[in-house]
Amino acid sequence: MTAEMLKPRFTGARVTRIEDARLLRGQARYLDDIAAPGMLEMAFVRSNRAAARILSIDTSAALRVPGVKAVWTFADIPITLVNSAYPVQQPVLARDEVRHVGELVVAVIAEDRYTAEDAAELVQVKYDPLPPVLDTRAAMTDEPRRVHADRPNRFYHKVQETDGFQQAFAGAPRKLKLTFTTHRQTGVPLETRGCAAMPDPASGRLTVYATHQSPHNFRAQLARVLGLPENLVRVVVPEVGGGFGIKAMFYPEYVVVAEAARRLGRPVKWVSDRTECLLTDAHARDAVHEVEVAFTEDGRIVALRDHVLGDTGAYPFLGFAGAVGEAGWATDMLTGPYKIPYVSITIDCVFSNKAPTGPYRGVGGPIGAQVHEGVVDAIARELQMDPADVRRVNFIGPDDFPYETPTGNVYDPGSYRESLERALALVDYERLRRQQAEWRKQGRYVGIGLCSFVEPSAFAESEAGSIPYEAASVRIEPNGTVTASFGLGPTGQGHETTMAQLIADQLGVDVKDVVVLHGDTDSAPFGGGTGGSRSGTIGGGAAVRAGQELRTKLVKLAAHLLEASEEDIELTEGKAQVAGVPARGLSIRELARIAYTDVGRLPEGMTPGLEVLVRYRPPMAATYSNGIHLAVVEVDVKTGFVRVLDYVVVNDCGKLINPMIVEGQIHGGVAQGIGSALLEELRYDGNGQLVTTSLMDYLLPSSTDVPRMRIEHLETPSAAEGGFKGMGEGSLIGAPGAIANAVSDALAPFGVFVTDLPIRPEQIVRWVRQGA
Amino acid sequence: MMSEVQTKTTVRVRLNVNGAVHELDVEPRWLLSDVLRHQLGLTGTHVGCEQGVCGACTVLVDGKPERSCLMFAVQAEGHEVTTIEGLTPADGLSPLQEAFQEHHALQCGFCTPGMVVTAAALLRDRPNPTEEEVREALSGNVCRCTGYQFIVDAVLAAAKEGRS
Ligand code: FES
Ligand code: FES
Numbered sequence: 001m002t003a004e005m006l007k008p009r010f011t012g013a014r015v016t017r018i019e020d021a022r023l024l025r026g027q028a029r030y031l032d033d034i035a036a037p038g039m040l041e042m043a044f045v046r047s048n049r050a051a052a053r054i055l056s057i058d059t060s061a062a063l064r065v066p067g068v069k070a071v072w073t074f075a076d077i078p079i080t081l082v083n084s085a086y087p088v089q090q091p092v093l094a095r096d097e098v099r100h101v102g103e104l105v106v107a108v109i110a111e112d113r114y115t116a117e118d119a120a121e122l123v124q125v126k127y128d129p130l131p132p133v134l135d136t137r138a139a140m141t142d143e144p145r146r147v148h149a150d151r152p153n154r155f156y157h158k159v160q161e162t163d164g165f166q167q168a169f170a171g172a173p174r175k176l177k178l179t180f181t182t183h184r185q186t187g188v189p190l191e192t193r194g195c196a197a198m199p200d201p202a203s204g205r206l207t208v209y210a211t212h213q214s215p216h217n218f219r220a221q222l223a224r225v226l227g228l229p230e231n232l233v234r235v236v237v238p239e240v241g242g243g244f245g246i247k248a249m250f251y252p253e254y255v256v257v258a259e260a261a262r263r264l265g266r267p268v269k270w271v272s273d274r275t276e277c278l279l280t281d282a283h284a285r286d287a288v289h290e291v292e293v294a295f296t297e298d299g300r301i302v303a304l305r306d307h308v309l310g311d312t313g314a315y316p317f318l319g320f321a322g323a324v325g326e327a328g329w330a331t332d333m334l335t336g337p338y339k340i341p342y343v344s345i346t347i348d349c350v351f352s353n354k355a356p357t358g359p360y361r362g363v364g365g366p367i368g369a370q371v372h373e374g375v376v377d378a379i380a381r382e383l384q385m386d387p388a389d390v391r392r393v394n395f396i397g398p399d400d401f402p403y404e405t406p407t408g409n410v411y412d413p414g415s416y417r418e419s420l421e422r423a424l425a426l427v428d429y430e431r432l433r434r435q436q437a438e439w440r441k442q443g444r445y446v447g448i449g450l451c452s453f454v455e456p457s458a459f460a461e462s463e464a465g466s467i468p469y470e471a472a473s474v475r476i477e478p479n480g481t482v483t484a485s486f487g488l489g490p491t492g493q494g495h496e497t498t499m500a501q502l503i504a505d506q507l508g509v510d511v512k513d514v515v516v517l518h519g520d521t522d523s524a525p526f527g528g529g530t531g532g533s534r535s536g537t538i539g540g541g542a543a544v545r546a547g548q549e550l551r552t553k554l555v556k557l558a559a560h561l562l563e564a565s566e567e568d569i570e571l572t573e574g575k576a577q578v579a580g581v582p583a584r585g586l587s588i589r590e591l592a593r594i595a596y597t598d599v600g601r602l603p604e605g606m607t608p609g610l611e612v613l614v615r616y617r618p619p620m621a622a623t624y625s626n627g628i629h630l631a632v633v634e635v636d637v638k639t640g641f642v643r644v645l646d647y648v649v650v651n652d653c654g655k656l657i658n659p660m661i662v663e664g665q666i667h668g669g670v671a672q673g674i675g676s677a678l679l680e681e682l683r684y685d686g687n688g689q690l691v692t693t694s695l696m697d698y699l700l701p702s703s704t705d706v707p708r709m710r711i712e713h714l715e716t717p718s719a720a721e722g723g724f725k726g727m728g729e730g731s732l733i734g735a736p737g738a739i740a741n742a743v744s745d746a747l748a749p750f751g752v753f754v755t756d757l758p759i760r761p762e763q764i765v766r767w768v769r770q771g772a
Numbered sequence: 773m774m775s776e777v778q779t780k781t782t783v784r785v786r787l788n789v790n791g792a793v794h795e796l797d798v799e800p801r802w803l804l805s806d807v808l809r810h811q812l813g814l815t816g817t818h819v820g821c822e823q824g825v826c827g828a829c830t831v832l833v834d835g836k837p838e839r840s841c842l843m844f845a846v847q848a849e850g851h852e853v854t855t856i857e858g859l860t861p862a863d864g865l866s867p868l869q870e871a872f873q874e875h876h877a878l879q880c881g882f883c884t885p886g887m888v889v890t891a892a893a894l895l896r897d898r899p900n901p902t903e904e905e906v907r908e909a910l911s912g913n914v915c916r917c918t919g920y921q922f923i924v925d926a927v928l929a930a931a932k933e934g935r936s
Contacts, residue, residue, distance in 0.1 A: 016873050023881030024869040024888065026816015026856035033815040066780075114799070190820045190828055190882040190916045241818070241882030242916050274821040492880030492917050660876045667919030668879065695825035695914070703910040703920040708903075 010501035010511045011722070014660040017497045018512070028239040031194040031211050032271045039196070040069055042257055042270040043116035045106035045123045046279065047098035050134070050353040050688025051147075052127035054096055057106060062119035067111035069264060071119065077107070077259055079225060081252060083316040086155050086324075088148045088351070090315040092252035098127070099147055099314035100355050101690055102279030107256045109268060132353040132688035136288065136311045139350040147314055147351035155312075156324050156349035160331075162406045165342040169303040172294030176378050180289040180371050181756040184682035185675075186281050187360045188700060189491065191241020193281060194271035195254045197261035207234045208258055211241075213248040213489040214529020219521050221250040221318055222258055237519035243491030244672075245359030246282040248531045249317045275693045282358025283682055286311040287326060287367055293375050299383055299390040303342035306334055306371065310349040313356040322357025323349040329364030329456075332407050336372040337416040337452050337626060338394040343406045353688050359531065361669065365733035366676060369453045373737040374755060377450075377744060381753065387450055387741070388429065391420055395452075411454065414626040415714045419650040420452060422712055423630045426648045432632070440749065445635045446645065449742025452628045453734045457653075457726020458537035459622040468617050470534070471525035472542035474503060474550055475611035478596040480574070480589030482509060484543065485517040487527015488535045493665070493728065495535060498657045499543045502722070506547025507554065508571030509588060525613055533726025537623060540657060541721035542616035549612045557591055560603040616721060623718035625725040627651040629670070629734035633742040637750075637768045640761030642678055642743060644707040649734070652714035653727035663711050666731040670709055673735020675701040677743075681758050747771070785849045789814065790858030798845045805829045807845035808855060816856035816885045820914070827913030830886035831855045837890045837912075856885035859892055868892055868930045877926035879917035886913050891927045900931055 022028045059071040070076075074095040081090040089095075094105045106123050110116035131144040138144065139153040147153055169175075195210040206228065212218045212235070219235040222228075240247065253270055261268040272280075292305040308331060310323030327347040334343055376394065380387040396403045401413040432448060439446045459468075473485040484503055488495055500514035507514075517523055528534065551571060558576035559566040562584055570579045577585025592610055594601050599608040632646040649666055656662055679699040683691050692698040717723025740754045747754075747764070750771025756763075782797040789812060796811055803822070808814045808831070820828035822841045829841040832854035840853075859866060865873065869888060878884040887910065894901060894909040901909070906927045907920070915923060 017876065017878075019881070020873040020878060021865060023878055023884050024865055024872055025860045026814075026885045028881055029815070030818070030882065032809070032819070035810075114802070188916055190826060190880065190914060191818070192820070240880065241820075242880040244916070274823055274826075494879065664876045664879055664918055664922060667921045668917045669919075671919035672916070694823045695821050696823060700826075700914050700916065702912075702914065703907040703924065706920050708924075709919065709921060 008505040011505050012656055013658070015497055015501055015511055015658055017494050018500060019494060019496045030191055030239045030241055031196065031209055034196050034209050034238060034269070036198055036267040039267040039269055040109050040111060040264065041113040041116050042260065042268055043108050043113060043120045044104050044253065045108070045120045045125065047094060047101055047103040047105055049098055049127050049129055050101050050132035051130040052098050053130065054094060054098065055126040055128050058124040059106060061122035062108055065115060065119040065122065067115040068108060068119045070109045070260065071123065072107045073105070077256060079255055079259070081225065081318055083318055083321060086316045086321055088151055088315060090252065092255045100353050101688060102276070102355055103314070104252055104256070107260065109260050109264065134352060134354065134684060134688050136309050136350055136352065139352055140348060147353060153350045154348055155351060156347065158347045159345070161344040162342045165303055165344045168342045169294045169305065172302040173297055174295050174382065176293050176382060178291045178374060178378055178755055180291060180374060182285040182287055182367050182370070183758065184283045184286045185360060185680045186278065186283050186682060187244030187246040189242025189244055189247060192272045192274060192277045193247065193251065194269070195257050196267060196269035197258040198267040199261050199265055201265060205232045205234060206258060206262060207236060209236045209238055210254060211247050212237050213243045213491060213531050215489055215519055215521050215524060216487050216526050217529055218250060222254065225255050226258060235521045237489055240491040244361040245363065245531060247491060248529070249282050249320065249358045251280070274695060278682065278693050278698055279690055280355055282317065282322060282360065283313060283355050284322060284326065284357055284360035285367060286357055287323065289330070289367065289371050291371055291375060293379065295379055297383070299379055299385050299393045301338060301340045301379070301394055304334060304340050304375065305344040306331055307346045308348065310347065311352045311354065311357065312349050313352055313354045315356045317356055317358045320358055321349065322359065325359060326364035326367065330368035330371065332409065333365060333368040333454060333456065334372060334407065335405050336369060337396055337454050338372065339396050339400065340394070341406060354684055361672065362729040362732040365455065365729055366673065366736045369451055369733050370737040370740055370757065373451045373741055377741045378753060381748065388420060388424060391450065391452055392417065409456065411624045412620065412718055413716050414454065414624055415652045415716050416452065416626055419626060419628045419652060419714055422650045422714070423628045423648050426710060426712060427630060427632065427646060445637055445746040447633050447635065447742040447744065447746025449631045449633070449738045449740065449745055450628060451734045451737035451741060453626065453730060455533065455625040455727065455730035455733055456622045457533035457625055458618060458720065459532055459534070467528040469615050470527050470538040470542040471613060471615045472546035473525045473613045474546040476550065476588065476592045478592050480587065480592045482507060482514040483517065484514060485524050486539055487524045487529065488518050488539050489529035490518060490535065491530065493530065493535065494658070494661045495539065498536065498661060499539065501657060502540055502543040503547045506544060506551045507588065509574050533728040536657060537718065537720050537724045537726050538616060538618060540724050541618060542614055544721045545616045546612050546614035549614055550610060553610060554588065554591055556603065557595060557606065558586055561586060561594070561601065618720040620719055623654065623720055623725045625653040625727050625730050627730055627734060629738035631738040631742040633739065633746055635743060635746040635764060640764030642759065644674060647707050647709045649709060649711045649731065650714060651711060651727065651730065652716050653730070654718045654725035655715055655723035656713060657724060659713060662727055665728055666711055667709055669729070669731025670735045671701045671706045672732045674706055674739060676732070676736040677739035677757050678759055783846060785846050787845065787848055787853065788851070789853045790855060800844060800846050802845050803841055804843040804845045804848050805840035808840060814855050814857050818882055818885060820882065825914070827890065828883050828886045830889045830913065832889060832893060835893065837893045856889055859889060867933070868895065871926040871930035875922045875926035875929060877918065877923040883913060883915040887915065887923055895927070895931055899934070903928060
């Protein structure tokens with residue numbers, strides 16, 4: 001290895017992003033910016049009932065609207081989606097019965113969206129209402145009825161218990177019971193969902209543009225549903241305006257749009273409006289955790305029991321039933337960074353007449369962290385210990401790695417204790433506690449909340465695509481520039497920059513000379529897409545390995561041409577040269593020219609060209625990032641308003657590729673966590689109507705709600721190539737628990753302990769009245 | 773309920789956008805955001821909600837930030853409309869846009885044009901804003917990716933260097 005490789009120029013540096021210029025200039029092409037001659041647009045008639053039989057659908061008036069091309073019901077598109085694990089029928093357009101508000105009933109295709117919407121308003125659907133299934137506990141016993149007549153509402157039940165749990169639990173001196181409830185939320189990427197399909201009659205191929213996190217997964221699902229061979233379907237993911245998990249799912253609208261384009265022989269586009277998004281983008285976090293914890297007098301947790309009730313809504317998404325995925329993650333990570341020897345876990349998931357749930361950044365992670373951190377703080381309060389001390393007592397220590405949790409995770413090394421101590425130092429914890437006591441005397445209710453978390457990342461399986469590897473196809477073009485292609489599906493994470501950094505360092509070229517392509521199944525190697533915090537670790541590993549392979553070939557070629565030994569060749573600043581003798585060198589450009597067009601000069605046996613395709617599979621099933629969030633909040637006990645005064649994150653995601661991008665990810669996740677804890681809730685009324693259908697009702701954090709955050713990085717490398725760990729979700733895993741604990745701490749004088757999120761101001765006011 | 777068979781009535785408008793005058797036939801109900809994007813091809817103006825909340829569609833109308841999803845195109849007649857394209861130099865980036873890049877003030881980029889337009893108006897009126905003033909000015913623009921911090925930093929940095 002040469003000196004230049006030991007000190008990478010770009011990896012680990014705050015490289016500004018290659019994608020930014022087009023985005024800043026307003027020239028990026030998102031889905032709704034795609035136009036094609038003759039393109040038709042679609043609008044849907046959606047169910048306005050939570051549960052009802054469809055008595056009749058009258059489309060005649062809609063069909064008479066000038067400019068309308070087709071008005072279709074299930075009779076016209078009799079396609080049904082079926083999740084093979086939980087096989088209930090989800091017709092892409094409702095058939096006979098509707099099961100949630102927002103479900104597709106009729107598709108209207110017209111010359112433009114205005115016309116399609118006009119016509120959609122003229123469609124008459126007659127319903128015979130059915131009693132909606134809305135309460136999770138009642139749903140368990142099929143009350144008031146079954147959502148799917150042929151299956152019980154409780155479609156998933158799992159029990160897992162460590163041997164010896166009962167004894168350990170019974171034998172512990174102290175016990176506490178807590179019920180944690182999280183309400184429905186959703187990712188709300190600023191760009192709504194959509195897709196556009198274009199048939200090519202000449203080739204028989206169908207091109208589908210889609211706002212999606214996994215182009216190949218999308219292609220597989222669409223091809224399967226429509227019965228098309230995959231090589232006749234091209235999926236192109238254009239610029240995507242945020243995803244956060246919800247764009248990893250496959251939605252019925254996509255099937256209808258693609259089928260319409262095929263049947264009508266014209267391009268067809270549908271872009272959802274914000275109301276449609278709030279109604280049907282994967283909902284998340286609809287869960288109850290009934291927890292019991294057994295512990296010792298000095299705060300050591302002995303055993304933890306959790307019974308989870310999860311609501312997955314009316315249908316399971318293909319490949320990912322939200323409630324099962326969330327409960328699975330939350331309980332799998334139930335012991336977090338702590339050495340808790342015994343767990344007992346029961347999971348029950350039900351169908352309801354609400355929108356389907358799916359992944360939202362962190363999936364069950366935020367709930368799992370809220371639970372273990374709530375438990376730790378509850379113990380601290382019970383024993384009158386400092387919450388930091390209870391954590392210290394329970395942490396998995398530096399000598400315990402690899403550590404196997406009672407749920408079967410094998411944690412690679414992390415910095416659990418150290419991150420806590422760093423965070424406390426950053427706020428001068430002792431002084432802050434004294435200050436807090438002073439403030440309390442003055443009637444100011446300030447609270448300090450900690451949330452320590454472990455973030456599993458880069459797993460063998462994730463919601464974005466269940467493959468444990470990623471591919472990088474990298475070629476040096478005949479003029480010496482580099483083109484790399486990935487099956488990733490970035491939605492703002494900056495892969496065009498981070499992947500270029502890694503490749504540039506391997507090849508000794510400038511990061512600006514590397515173009516990273518993604519999102520087009522015609523050019524990208526098969527890949528799993530972006531989700532489950534896998535791209536940096538697995539995709540990054542593929543980038544490094546592909547770069548290495550290409551580098552080896554470059555070195556061989558250069559050594560041959562320069563009549564030097566391979567060990568003496570170094571690649572730097574766009575040149576291959578004999579180490580220490582810059583005069584004896586060849587530019588990459590010259591090497592590339594020779595490799596492609598002057599192949600007589602290649603060494604014996606070397607194939608022409610400079611192009612590799614590498615698949616990288618990390619050696620472990622997952623790698624575990626960790627960190628801690630510390631929030632300082634002030635609660636106005638008169639208005640119930642919570643203000644975040646200070647926010648500190650100590651984050652350890654292994655080796656950093658680009659600290660600036662990592663910090664941006666953390667900032668964004670913390671903002672979403674503040675939303676999760678204080679603002680965001682999808683609320684259904686007693687009839688199953690979603691009442692939060694605009695951003696005036698579903699509140700997102702604004703620039704005045706989110707405080708300035710301070711971030712410190714720790715770097716405990718993983719065993720994966722480059723030592724990277726994933727980090728896309730940890731910030732949203734840590735933030736809700738930190739805020740919840742901070743509010744609990746602030747309101748401790750009133751005996752308040754927060755277990756339900758979000759915390760609404762009315763609730764705070766009620767608590768204070770009761771407690772005062 | 774609207775009549776079953778409609779005749780679409782369009783009206784002619786003259787729109788002054790980014791200094792150029794366009795004569796267009798539009799339906800009176802067409803939103804300014806739609807006309808900018810789909811009639812004039814100025815797709816830098818984004819639509820995130822059409823509910824007047826997210827600010828992604830922000831453009832300047834006579835120099836003031838306005839939500840183009842809350843205006844009909846016909847209402848823009850007689851006013852000067854400036855979009856992100858109008859604030860972008862022919863080559864490269866404006867100093868404010870450069871500050872956004874340097875400070876990693878964007879991730880997915882969907883809120884970005886609205887943010888830049890809003891921040892440009894702020895810096896024109898208040899060349900040296902405080903952090904609080906920046907946050908206040910941007911509070912009508914939702915960003916779901918960045919947590920705002922680097923956007924605030926970018927605007928403050930642009931102000932400090934006298935750039936906008
Ligand atoms: S699109 Fe206009 S405010 Fe959201
Ligand atoms: S960068 Fe994605 S919404 Fe702001």
